[in-house]
Amino acid sequence: MAEDTSSSPLRAVDGVRTPGIAAALTRFCRSLHDRGLPVSPAESVDAARALQAVDLGDRAEVYFALRAVLTTAPGDIPIFDELFDQLWATGPRHPVTPIPGPRAPTPRARPPSTTAQTVAAATLARWARVADAGTEEPGTWRLPSALETSGPQVFTTFDDAALPDVRRVARRIARRLATRPSRRWRAASRGVRLDLRRTVRHALRTAGDLSVLLYRKRRIRRTKLVVLCDVSGSMDLYARLLLQFLFALQHSFARVETFVFATRLSRITNHLSGREYRQAVEAVSRDVGDWNGGTRIGTSLGRFATEWRRLTDRRTVVIILSDGWDTDEPAAMTEALTTIRRRAGKVIWLNPLLGSPEYQPLTRGMQAALPHLDVFAPAHNLESLDALAQHLLL
Amino acid sequence: MRAEVRRIYDLMEREGYVTDRGIATAVYLAVTLRKPLLVEGHPGVGKTDIAKVLARVLDTELIRLQCYEGLDASTALYEWNYPKQLLHIKLTEGAGHSVAHQEATIFSDDFLLKRPLLQAISCRGRAPVLLIDEIDRSDEEFEAFLLEVLSDFQVSIPELGTVRATETPAVVLTSNRARELSEALRRRCLYVWIDYPSAEKELRIVRTKVPDLDAHLAAQVTGIMQGLRSLSLTKVPGIAETLDWGAALVALHAQHLDQELVRETLGCVLKDEADLRTVEARLDAGELVGVAAGGE
Numbered sequence: 232m233a234e235d236t237s238s239s240p241l242r243a244v245d246g247v248r249t250p251g252i253a254a255a256l257t258r259f260c261r262s263l264h265d266r267g268l269p270v271s272p273a274e275s276v277d278a279a280r281a282l283q284a285v286d287l288g289d290r291a292e293v294y295f296a297l298r299a300v301l302t303t304a305p306g307d308i309p310i311f312d313e314l315f316d317q318l319w320a321t322g323p324r325h326p327v328t329p330i331p332g333p334r335a336p337t338p339r340a341r342p343p344s345t346t347a348q349t350v351a352a353a354t355l356a357r358w359a360r361v362a363d364a365g366t367e368e369p370g371t372w373r374l375p376s377a378l379e380t381s382g383p384q385v386f387t388t389f390d391d392a393a394l395p396d397v398r399r400v401a402r403r404i405a406r407r408l409a410t411r412p413s414r415r416w417r418a419a420s421r422g423v424r425l426d427l428r429r430t431v432r433h434a435l436r437t438a439g440d441l442s443v444l445l446y447r448k449r450r451i452r453r454t455k456l457v458v459l460c461d462v463s464g465s466m467d468l469y470a471r472l473l474l475q476f477l478f479a480l481q482h483s484f485a486r487v488e489t490f491v492f493a494t495r496l497s498r499i500t501n502h503l504s505g506r507e508y509r510q511a512v513e514a515v516s517r518d519v520g521d522w523n524g525g526t527r528i529g530t531s532l533g534r535f536a537t538e539w540r541r542l543t544d545r546r547t548v549v550i551i552l553s554d555g556w557d558t559d560e561p562a563a564m565t566e567a568l569t570t571i572r573r574r575a576g577k578v579i580w581l582n583p584l585l586g587s588p589e590y591q592p593l594t595r596g597m598q599a600a601l602p603h604l605d606v607f608a609p610a611h612n613l614e615s616l617d618a619l620a621q622h623l624l625l
Numbered sequence: 626m627r628a629e630v631r632r633i634y635d636l637m638e639r640e641g642y643v644t645d646r647g648i649a650t651a652v653y654l655a656v657t658l659r660k661p662l663l664v665e666g667h668p669g670v671g672k673t674d675i676a677k678v679l680a681r682v683l684d685t686e687l688i689r690l691q692c693y694e695g696l697d698a699s700t701a702l703y704e705w706n707y708p709k710q711l712l713h714i715k716l717t718e719g720a721g722h723s724v725a726h727q728e729a730t731i732f733s734d735d736f737l738l739k740r741p742l743l744q745a746i747s748c749r750g751r752a753p754v755l756l757i758d759e760i761d762r763s764d765e766e767f768e769a770f771l772l773e774v775l776s777d778f779q780v781s782i783p784e785l786g787t788v789r790a791t792e793t794p795a796v797v798l799t800s801n802r803a804r805e806l807s808e809a810l811r812r813r814c815l816y817v818w819i820d821y822p823s824a825e826k827e828l829r830i831v832r833t834k835v836p837d838l839d840a841h842l843a844a845q846v847t848g849i850m851q852g853l854r855s856l857s858l859t860k861v862p863g864i865a866e867t868l869d870w871g872a873a874l875v876a877l878h879a880q881h882l883d884q885e886l887v888r889e890t891l892g893c894v895l896k897d898e899a900d901l902r903t904v905e906a907r908l909d910a911g912e913l914v915g916v917a918a919g920g921e
Contacts, residue, residue: 269808277658284657285650286627295650303811305665305802305818414695415766427707428699434714435728441711544765545804574805 256282259318263301266310270301290319394475394508400613401479404620408484413452422446454546454576454625455486459535461553462519463493463526469583469611473552476616478503478511488542491519492531498539526556528596529563536570543574548623551580552610557596564596568603576625579606586611629653633682642671642678643822643830651817652679661775661796663811666819668801669863671830675817676756676797683795686753690741692763698770702780703743706736732784742771745794746778752792761800765807772810822864824851830864835871845882846871850894852913858900869893884914 260275281296294315302311418426426447433443458477462470477489481503489500502514532551543549549571557564572578580600584590586609592601601607606622609615626634626646633656634649652675655662664672680687690701710731717727739747745755760768774780778790798814800806822830828847831838838846850867870893879886888908895901907913 269812271812274812277660280658281654284627284654285630289626291646292626292630292650295647296654298647299651299654299662299815299817302816302818303663303808303814304816308818414764415697428705431705431707431710431731434711435724435731546764573802 252282252287253279255318259297259314260301262314262317263311266314268301268307268310269303274301293319394479396613397472397475397616398479398483400617401476402483403617404480404623405484407620408454408456408623409451413450415450416447417450419446419448422448424448452546452625453486454548454623455488455542455544456480456484456548456550456623457488457490457535457539457542457575458550458552459490459492459496459532461493461526461528461551462491463556465526465554465556466552466583469552469554473583473610474512474515475508478508488539490535490539491515492526492528494525494527494531496531496534525558526553527559528553528555528557529559529561529565529567529599532567532571533563536567540570540574543571545574545576546625547575548577548579548625549575550619551578552583553580554582554584555580555592555594555597555600557594559596561595561599564599565603568600572603572605577605577622578603579608579619579622580604581608581610581615581619583609583611585609586615627653629657636682637678640678640681641833642674643826643833645826648675648817648819651815655797655815656683656795658815659793659795661798661814662817663798663800663806663814664817664819665800665802667821667861667863669865670819670821671864672799672819673756673758676754676758676799679795679797680754683751683754685751685795686748687756688741688745688748688753688794689756689758692757692759692761692767694762694764696763696767698767700740701742701767701770702740702774703782704738704740705732705784706738710736728784734785737782737785742774743780743788745796746774746780746790747788748794749791752790752794755794755796757796757798759801759803760798760810761803761806768807768810772807772813775813821854821861824848827851827864827867831867831871834868835875837875838871839880842874842879842882843871846874849882849887849913853894853904856903856907858895858897858903860895860897860900862894862896866894882914884908884911887914 256278257275260270260272260278264270278297278300281300282293285292285296287293297315298308298311302308416424416426418429424447426445429445430441430443433445434441437443458480460466460470460473460477462474466473477499481487481489481500487500488498489503490496490498497519499515499519502518503511505511505514568578582590582592582597585592585607592598592607608618608622610619630646630650630653633653634644634646637644637649637652651662654660656679662675664675666672676689677687713731713736714727717730722730737743741755745753757771760771763771775796778793779787781787821827824847827850828843831843831847832840835843846867850862850870854861870890873890873893874882874886877886877890888905891901891904895904904913
């Protein structure tokens with residue numbers, strides 16, 4: 232670790248002239264930063280100012296002061312405690328209470344990802360082959376044009392003739408999402424409420440006569456979707472139709488981000504944006520070479536939670552499509568979902584197996600996930616996807 | 626311990642806020658470094674009280690802004706008093722004032738309705754304490770707007786010009802972590818996490834806040850509350866619930882907590898039907914109360 236304190240911002244702060252303290256504080260801030268805490272030079276200047284204000288001989292006081300300045304979330308505190316103990320190697324240890332809601336592990340703390348990247352895009356290649364309408368699989372069941380009369384049909388028996396119906400469902404969902412009124416207002420020439428501010432301004436021109444009434448109406452709430460689809464071997468039966476669904480959704484609704492995962496997480500939003508379903512699937516199968524070696528749901532979701540956190544906010548609905556067969560430790564699932572749910576407006580898990588009456592969500596992964604979900608619903612046929620619309624409202 | 630921190634600690638305790646060194650140090654630094662204090666913790670652990678006590682300690686006014694979804698600048702900052710403006714225009718109709726004059730009049734201080742943020746900034750005299758309660762319930766737009774206000778404590782009103790704070794108010798923000806706050810806002814603030822209190826601290830709080838509660842009963846209540854928090858409940862009761870329960874027991878002139886009384890008054894503490902059932906099952910099994918009553 233660099234000992235260079237001449238460039239330390241702390242030199243600028245009066246009082247922390249003692250090179251030893253400034254250097255130690257700089258090192259401390261750097262080590263916090265390295266462990267993923269949001270500590271920049273601005274925070275270290277604040278820390279130095281805080282140290283000026285407290286009793287440097289009092290370990291507890293220095294601890295509480297630095298903790299107030301340098302942490303920003305409960306998950307920071309265990310890391311802070313550990314490094315503070317190193318900074319202040321002597322004296323009694325401050326009792327640490329465990330704090331819920333752990334921050335997701337920093338990239339450094341993550342074990343190296345598995346390199347088992349077998350070429351197994353065969354599955355996707357197969358989907359691509361059958362993507363050209365229903366010609367290749369003659370005799371397969373064809374959907375009637377109206378969804379309402381189609382009756383429940385398990386995805387596994389669908390061919391790609393179903394794509395138009397999948398599209399219709401996707402479009403219906405998109406329409407639902409696009410027309411939600413928000414709690415905020417915008418100016419309008421016609422609307423439900425008078426905009427007094429603008430009306431009065433206008434009235435000034437006519438000597439106070441309210442000749443023109445101006446209104447305001449509610450903004451449209453902009454819901455966003457993030458879809459994370461499991462494409463591991465166990466999902467093979469359903470993944471094809473789910474991918475059609477993802478494709479259709481991407482085309483019906485502008486604010487969708489799509490990811491697939493088996494052992495690794497891949498963003499396929501751009502792949503799906505092509506005009507042709509077949510090309511889209513080919514692009515995905517070309518770039519996503521990860522269809523083997525089991526399912527690491529916890530790791531994949533954790534990766535999403537840390538690396539793509541900017542995609543989720545209060546107005547985002549996160550949809551996970553998976554059967555819940557996870558080879559990761561349940562703790563990874565719990566941690567990832569806790570993080571995602573705290574940022575997102577809603578977390579929905581769609582499990583194709585839930586369509587079967589005998590199915591019980593007993594796998595360890597599913598058990599770990601259940602407490603952190605807002606909605607747990609089936610996704611085995613078009614009807615269940617259609618029912619998704621009602622859950623998407625925030 | 627620095628004398629000033631000790632003073633804050635003592636003053637907070639004297640104002641009836643049972644505190645600890647972590648909170649006292651953070652409050653002291655927030656006032657000294659003039660940075661907003663972000664207080665996070667579970668519901669009902671006394672986050673809001675920090676601001677109330679701070680206002681009393683500093684002997685100044687407390688201005689509170691309760692956040693909710695859809696809260697916007699006009700509700701938080703200022704609004705013009707439109708009915709008054711219209712009335713004024715009507716009353717001065719024949720006076721032959723020019724539009725410019727009319728405008729200058731009705732967009733003046735007299736017609737301005739100051740909302741909490743503007744109140745805090747334009748406060749004359751001693752700087753107030755500004756409590757921004759449950760910031761996690763507002764939306765991202767408002768948070769960005771708030772960040773702007775908190776960084777320079779000035780706002781510009783198109784019709785009036787810029788209003789700048791003469792004295793920087795002490796700002797306390799509270800959050801239940803219903804939503805993750807932006808990194809920018811977090812960095813702007815000093816941070817305190819308030820956990821559920823230890824048994825000893827909770828007992829101290831009960832004794833301070835519900836002085837009429839019998840000492841033995843207070844210990845029993847605290848013991849049961851600590852036990853309840855170790856169960857995995859949907860709505861974990863906070864200190865506010867402990868105090869409600871204590872007050873209820875005082876009102877009932879209770880002498881001793883037995884299973885029956887706990888069951889009858891459980892509604893003070895548990896606000897979720899599934900939780901009630903969980904706890905009632907435990908009570909039936911002779912748990913929770915048994916331990917506390919056994920101490921007799």
